[in-house]
Each structure stands twice: as C-alpha cells, then as structure tokens.
Amino acid sequence: MKIQLALDRLTIREAIQIAKSTELYIDMIEVGTSLIKEYGVTSISALKEVFPHKTIVGDIKTMDNATYEFDLCFEAGADIATVMGVAPLSTIEACLDRAKRHGKTVMIDLLNTTDEQKEALYEYKEAIFCDHISKDEQELAGKKVNEVSFNDSLKWAVAGGITTDSLKGMEERKPDILIIGSAITKAEQPEEVAKIFKEIIG
C-alpha cells in the first residue's frame, strides 16, 4: 500500500512544510481541491517544483470542461488528476483521453455514485478508483465506513477520515493507495504520525 498525503485547507507554504516534514514516509502528494480553488493550479506547480520525484495528485474534481482542466492540471505538474464519477461519461472519457496523451493517470472519485454508475465506470480499467467518504459526509453526516466492494482487476484508493486506529480495517481490504489527510496535517507532529502510518502498513 502506498500513502497519499492529502493537503487541504492550508496555504501553499504550509502544504510544502508538511510535505517536507513527512516526505520520508509518504509516496504521493495530493494537492487538495481547496488549494486549487483558493490559489489556482499554481498550487500544483509549487508542490511539483519542491517534490519533483514524488507522484503529485491534482484533486481537481472535474465535473465538466475535461480537456481544459486536465491539460491545466497536467501542465502544472500533476502526475494524476481526479474526475468525479458522478460527471457525465463524456467528461470522464475526455479525462482518460487527456491522461493518455500526457502519459499520465486519471483517478475516478466514486463519491455519491450509484451502483449503476460504478458498474459503468469499472470498464475504464486504466483508471485508479477512489472509494471516498467526503469531508462533509464525515463531519456533518457522521459517515465513517467505506463501503465499496473492490473489484480485484482494478486499482483502488481509499479516502475519508483514515486514522492510525481505523487503518486496521484497511489492511484487510488492501487498497493500493491510502489517502490520508487531517490525521497527518492536523497532528501536532505530522512527521511522527506519518511514520506510524508507514510502520503499520510495513
């Protein structure tokens, strides 16, 4: 399992600091949607510049205008960009097309998708699928458990309130990528917490 550090609700400077202090223990750096919407794609290029050897995920959450948004994101330095699974399939297919042309990867965020939508999306075998409990579902609706059944032929990421405690359940599911945000970014010692995550997953 790889660890993707999700950087949200931070300034670009804070994001870089946290990524620097934890970089020994993380594999991928996610420039969160809040950074992109607050500062633009310069947030992506700033992180890629400091961490050229890390995989950078631009959580741009595309719903439309796929070519423009994905080109922006990849040209800023993202290696992976996200599209919402609830978007029209024409948008998702355009994202896959742009990723292919750039030699990069799409992550499809399954937030609030129906079972029927999921089935259609699983045809896109080159994508990474993200089983995602959103911040608002966690904080406002009290949702805590990821429920999507993994399809073994696909690559999986899991996101949403993952802590060192909740990680035990994850080990059985064995996602390819664990997306961890505030458990690290809001810790008093982000480095220590990142190290514990890394030790648990081995």
Add this chain to the structure above:
Amino acid sequence: MKIQLALDRLTIREAIQIAKSTELYIDMIEVGTSLIKEYGVTSISALKEVFPHKTIVGDIKTMDNATYEFDLCFEAGADIATVMGVAPLSTIEACLDRAKRHGKTVMIDLLNTTDEQKEALYEYKEAIFCDHISKDEQELAGKKVNEVSFNDSLKWAVAGGITTDSLKGMEERKPDILIIGSAITKAEQPEEVAKIFKEIIG
C-alpha cells in the same frame, strides 16, 4: 429574464475586458469554474472589484468541503455560489447554511442529477436551480436541448450553448436567468451579440 454572462477559458484580464464591453446588456457576471481552478478565488475578487454593482456568481461547483469553499467564494465577493446537485445532501445543506449566514444565495447545478435527486433538491426553495447542459455534453456528446421541467415555485436558470437562435425556445420556458457564455465571449464583437440578446428578451 436576466442575462448571466459566463466567463470561462479566459485570463482574468480578458474576462474583465469582455465584461466591460458588454456590461450595459448583462445583469450578472459568472466567474467560471475554469477561472477559479486556473487562478483561484482571486479571479472572483478581481471581477467584483471592477463591477461592484453587478451580481457576481462564483461557479465553484462544490462537491465537498462546503463551508470552506463557500466562505472562500463569498468572502472573495461572490453574491451567488454554485454547488453540484450530484453532491451529498449534507454538502448542499451546508452550502445553504453558509449562504444564509452571509446573506447570499446558492445556485444548485442539476448537471447529471437523477429525477430522484431533483425531487429531493426542489425542497430547497431558497436556491436557484440551474438546468445545465455541460460543455462536454455539448461538445463531445452532441447534447443540445435542456430537458428539465420547471417547477413554477422555484427560481430557474438555464445554461448550455445558448445562442441568439436557440433563445427562441427559451422564451416559452421563461427561466429567470439565461446563462450565456461562448456565444458572447467568443464572438468577434461581444458587445454587439450581448446587445442582440438583450433586445430579444426585451
């Protein structure tokens, strides 16, 4: 009917220029998702600064993290901000709550919502509902006709490839807001086209 000019795939400077040249004929200025994602919410504050008396719509297309995104958007100067109807209801309700606290308004974008989702959303009578054919649906899937049945007790906006020709059908539907983008922004003479739109709707 009011005219909302949607500014997308432009630099902030170009967006301001087009809004200036057409301001006599438009009622609302939409800072498009592409501007927000490319430049951040500074795109909203830049437009509000030049057009303090126009209604500014921040097309932030929130899917999660509603409080943070809506506060960002309203504090930057938006009078209206958008949330996706396909988002979890906890997100949409948080957007409505933030709008109320700021004395501002939510526009719910119905892109790709199911009939069941629409019915649930129509309970939020303080929102503006946007019947939206996305750019990708228009450009990649050839979709051209807005299909949502208006519920007369709600406020309606219509978006997606509206031209002076397609406007005739709109007059029968009588949405409160016509969202017009590239028909004006890509015209050789944006001012002339905006004037024609204004004359047609009277």
